[in-house]
Amino acid sequence: xxxQEINIEWLHHACFRVKGKNKTVYTDPYKVKNNYNDAxxxxxxxxxxxxxxxxxxxxxxxxxxxxVAPKDCQGLLKEFKNDKVFVSPNExxxxxxxxxxxxxxxxxxxxxxxxxxFHPKEKGNVGYIFIVDNVRxxxxxxxxxxxxxxxxxxxxxxxxxxxxxxxxxxxxxxxALEINPKIAIPMHYGSGIGTEKEAQEFKxxxxxxxxxxxxxxxxx
Numbered sequence: 001x002x003x004q005e006i007n008i009e010w011l012h013h014a015c016f017r018v019k020g021k022n023k024t025v026y027t028d029p030y031k032v033k034n035n036y037n038d039a040x041x042x043x044x045x046x047x048x049x050x051x052x053x054x055x056x057x058x059x060x061x062x063x064x065x066x067x068v069a070p071k072d073c074q075g076l077l078k079e080f081k082n083d084k085v086f087v088s089p090n091e092x093x094x095x096x097x098x099x100x101x102x103x104x105x106x107x108x109x110x111x112x113x114x115x116x117x118f119h120p121k122e123k124g125n126v127g128y129i130f131i132v133d134n135v136r137x138x139x140x141x142x143x144x145x146x147x148x149x150x151x152x153x154x155x156x157x158x159x160x161x162x163x164x165x166x167x168x169x170x171x172x173x174x175x176a177l178e179i180n181p182k183i184a185i186p187m188h189y190g191s192g193i194g195t196e197k198e199a200q201e202f203k204x205x206x207x208x209x210x211x212x213x214x215x216x217x218x219x220x
Contacts, residue, residue, distance in 0.1 A: 003135050003155065003156070003182075003183075005020065005021070005132075005133040005134065005135055006018060006019060006020045006132050006133050006135050006137075007019045008137070008156065008185065008215070009215070009218045010185075010187070010215035010216070010217055010218065011026075011030075011031075011032055011217060011218060011219040012030055012031040012032070012190065012191040012217060012219060013028070013030045013031065013050055013051075013187065013188060013189075013190070013191040013192070014027060014028040014030065014045070014050075014051055014139070014141070014142075014158070014160065014187050014188050015027060015028050015029055015030050015031070015032065015056070015219075016028075016139070016158060016187070017036070017218075018132055018137060020132040020133040020135075021133055023040045023041065023096060023097070023098060023132060023133075024038050024039055024040050024041075025039070025040065025041045025042075025043060025098065025130065025132060026039045026041070026042045026043070026060045027042075027043045027044075027045070027128075027139045027158070028043070028044060028045055028050075028051040028052070028139070028141075029042065029044075029051075029052065029053050029054075029056035029057045029059075029060055030049075030050045030051060030053045030056055030191060031053065031056060031191050031219075032053070032055075032056035032059045032060060032219055033059075033219050033220070034059065034219055035059045036059060036060050037059065037060065037061065037062045038060075038062065039060045039061050039062065039065045040064070040065060040066070040096050040098075041065065041066050041067075041068065041095060041096050041098060042057065042060055042061060042065060042066075042067045042068070043068050043069075043100070043128050043130065043139060044067065044068065044069035044070070044073055044077075045070070045105055045125060045126055045127060045128070045139065045140075045141030045142065046070055046073070046105070046119065046123070046125035046126070046141055046142060047069075047070070047072055047073045047076055048142065050191070050192065051141070051142070052069070052073060052076055052077075054076070054079070054080075057080065061080070061082060063082070065082050065083075066082060066083040066084065066085060066095055066096055067080060067082050067083070067084045067085070068084070068085045068086075068087060068093070068095060068100065068128075069084065069085075069086060069087070070086065070087060070088065070124050070125055070126050071086045071087070071088060071124060072123065072124060073086070074086060087100075087102045087126060088102065088124050088126070089102050089103060089104040089105075089124060089125075089126050090102060090103070090104070098130055098131060098132060099130065099131045100128055100129070100130045100131075101128070101129040101130070102126040102127070102128060103126065103127045103128070103129060103138075103148060103152065104121060104125075104126070104127070104143075104146060104148050105119065105125045105126055105127040105140060105141035105142060105143040105146075106119050106120060106121035106123070106125060106143055106144070106146060107119045107120070107142075107143070107144050107165075107166075108144045108145075108146060109144055110144060110164065110165055110166070118142070118165045119141075119142045119143065119165070125141055125142065125143075126141060127139055127140045127141040127143060128141075129152065129153075129154055135155050135156065136153065136154045136155045136156070137154065137155065137156045137157075137158070138152060138154035138156065138157045138158060138179070138181070139158045140157070140158060140159050140160055140175075140187075141160075142160060142165055142166050142188070143160065143166060143167065144166070144167055144171060145167055145171045145172070145174055145175040145178070149175055149178050149179055150178050152179050154179060154181050155181055155182045155183070156181055156182065156183045156184075156185065157175075157176060157179050157181040157183070157184045157185070158185050158187050159172045159175060159176060159184055159185070159186060159187065159202075160172065160186075160187055160188030160189075161186040161187070161188060161189060161194065161198045161199055161201075161202045162188045162189045162193050162194025162198050163194065163198065164193060164194075165193070166188050168198075169186075169198050169199075169201040169202040169205060170201075170205060172186065172202050173202055173205035173206050173210075176202075176206055176210045176212075177206070177209060177210065180210065181210065182211060183210075183211050183212070183213050184202075184206065184210050184211070184212050184213075185212070185213050185214070185215060186198070186199040186202045186203070186212070186214060190217070196214070199214045200214070
C-alpha cells in the first residue's frame with residue numbers, strides 16, 4: 001500500500017476495514033467471523049444480504065459507531081440503537097469528521113430472467129467516496145461501469161469484479177482506467193460468487209496501466 005497514512009484490510013466480499021490515525025471505517029458487513037467492535041463508521045451501499053448482514057454488523061460496531069446507509073435500509077437497521085445517517089445518491093455528508101460523498105451504484109446490463117436490472121438505478125443504491133486522513137477511497141457497491149464514473153476522483157478504488165450481478169473483470173478494468181486511481185482493489189468475490197480468478201484477470205488487464213492490489217482476508 002503506497003499510502004502510509006491509512007491501512008486497508010479485506011474481510012470478505014465487499015467488507016473492508018479502513019484504519020486511519022484516529023478513525024476506523026468498515027464497508028458492507030458480510031460473513032464476518034471475528035469480533036472487532038472497533039468501528040467509528042460503517043458504510044452500507046445497499047440492502048442485499050451480502051452487503052448488510054446484521055450478524056456481521058454486530059461484530060463490527062460498538063455503542064459509539066455511526067451507521068450510514070441508503071434510505072431503504074431503515075427497516076433492516078431498526079434493531080440497532082446506534083446513530084444512523086440515511087442517504088441518497090449525490091449527497092455530501094460529514095460524519096464523525098469524515099467527509100462522505102454518495103454516488104450512484106446501479107446496473108445497466110445485468111438483468112434477471114424478467115428483464116429487470118438486479119440493481120436498478122431508481123432504487124437509490126449508493127457507492128461512497130470518503131476521505132480518511134486526506135486519502136480518498138471509493139467503494140463502488142454493486143454496480144456496472146456507469147457514465148457517472150468519468151467524474152469520480154479518488155486515490156483508491158474498491159471495484160467489484162465477479163460479473164453476473166456486477167462488473168466483469170473486463171468492465172471493472174475499463175472503469176478503473178476511467179477513474180484512474182492510484183490503487184485499484186478488486187472485491188465482490190470469494191464468498192459465494194466469483195473467485196480469485198476474476199481478481200487476477202482484473203489485475204492482468206490493468207498491467208502497466210493501474211496499480212492493482214489483491215488483498216488476502218484478515219478474517220480467518
